[in-house]
Amino acid sequence: MTTETTTKTTTETTTTAAPAATAGTAQASDTTQGDRPVLAMDHVSYAYTKGGKQVVKDLSHDFHAGRVIAIVGPSGAGKTTVLSLLSGLTSPTAGRVLYNGNDLAKADRYRFRSHDIGVIFQSFNLLPSLTVEENITLSMEASGKPFGKPKHELVVDLLAKVRLPAEYANERILHLSGGEQQRVAIARALGYDPDIVLADEPTGNLDMATQDDIMAIFRSLAHEEGKCVIIVTHSPAVADQSDEVFQLKPLRR
Numbered sequence: 001m002t003t004e005t006t007t008k009t010t011t012e013t014t015t016t017a018a019p020a021a022t023a024g025t026a027q028a029s030d031t032t033q034g035d036r037p038v039l040a041m042d043h044v045s046y047a048y049t050k051g052g053k054q055v056v057k058d059l060s061h062d063f064h065a066g067r068v069i070a071i072v073g074p075s076g077a078g079k080t081t082v083l084s085l086l087s088g089l090t091s092p093t094a095g096r097v098l099y100n101g102n103d104l105a106k107a108d109r110y111r112f113r114s115h116d117i118g119v120i121f122q123s124f125n126l127l128p129s130l131t132v133e134e135n136i137t138l139s140m141e142a143s144g145k146p147f148g149k150p151k152h153e154l155v156v157d158l159l160a161k162v163r164l165p166a167e168y169a170n171e172r173i174l175h176l177s178g179g180e181q182q183r184v185a186i187a188r189a190l191g192y193d194p195d196i197v198l199a200d201e202p203t204g205n206l207d208m209a210t211q212d213d214i215m216a217i218f219r220s221l222a223h224e225e226g227k228c229v230i231i232v233t234h235s236p237a238v239a240d241q242s243d244e245v246f247q248l249k250p251l252r253r
């Protein structure tokens with residue numbers, strides 16, 4: 001084997017340059033799985049207003065299963081915009097986002113969002129007056145997926161995965177610390193066992209030890225469960241602990 005999943009590849013791209021420099025990742029993907037990427041951007045551009053400024057311009061990149069990919073770049077470079085394009089929340093103004101080779105714009109995006117991708121928002125988006133278990137089971141139910149076990153048992157398994165004690169199932173979100181809420185947000189995103197996990201600044205407000213712990217969870221999701229984990233981050237330590245770094249540069253004016 002010439003490439004291991006731990007091989008770090010750094011892809012630099014500028015949102016102004018036409019072809020994204022994907023040579024490094026293409027090489028990695030050829031040997032890791034020999035298969036197509038689970039998620040891909042194919043010459044994607046995006047403008048928030050019709051005819052307005054493009055905040056993402058002609059971006060191409062392949063995202064493979066079994067890897068943790070960090071998306072980095074200065075504030076305003078378009079990281080959050082790229083996450084909303086990858087998660088199917090918004091559609092590109094030009095180009096395509098492909099899930100297993102299928103154009104998301106032509107697919108059932110509700111199904112994609114509720115089954116195949118788990119998103120962890122920077123602000124968590126948990127329902128504060130509900131319990132941990134209620135927050136997690138809500139998204140499990142919304143997916144409509146069949147579950148082989150009682151939901152409470154699944155919740156306890158998920159809490160163990162994010163290293164929270166089972167008793168936390170009945171705690172209200174309001175009573176949890178920021179780091180604990182982050183773990184619940186991850187557990188909720190994993191509730192319906194998606195192929196892809198996307199996280200926007202998941203360690204932004206956490207101390208270093210908690211940050212490392214959260215990164216260990218993400219690495220195990222990728223390396224042991226074969227998920228594709230994509231993380232937007234400003235943290236050099238998080239980028240360092242990822243398998244691949246995808247660098248967004250600001251659009252030149």
Ligand SMILES: Nc1ncnc2c1ncn2[C@@H]1O[C@H](COP(=O)(O)OP(=O)(O)OP(=O)(O)O)[C@@H](O)[C@H]1O
Pocket residue numbers: 048055073074075076077078079080081082
């Ligand atoms: N809803 C919106 N309407 C119009 N412009 C927007 C909107 N959201 C973001 N933008 C613009 O798009 C560009 C990219 O924003 P984005 O939020 O993707 O950057 P970012 O890389 O995530 O930055 P940060 O690191 O600060 O979170 C910025 O110039 C921003 O002003």
Ligand SMILES: [Mg+2]
Pocket residue numbers: 079080081
């Ligand atoms: Mg952002």
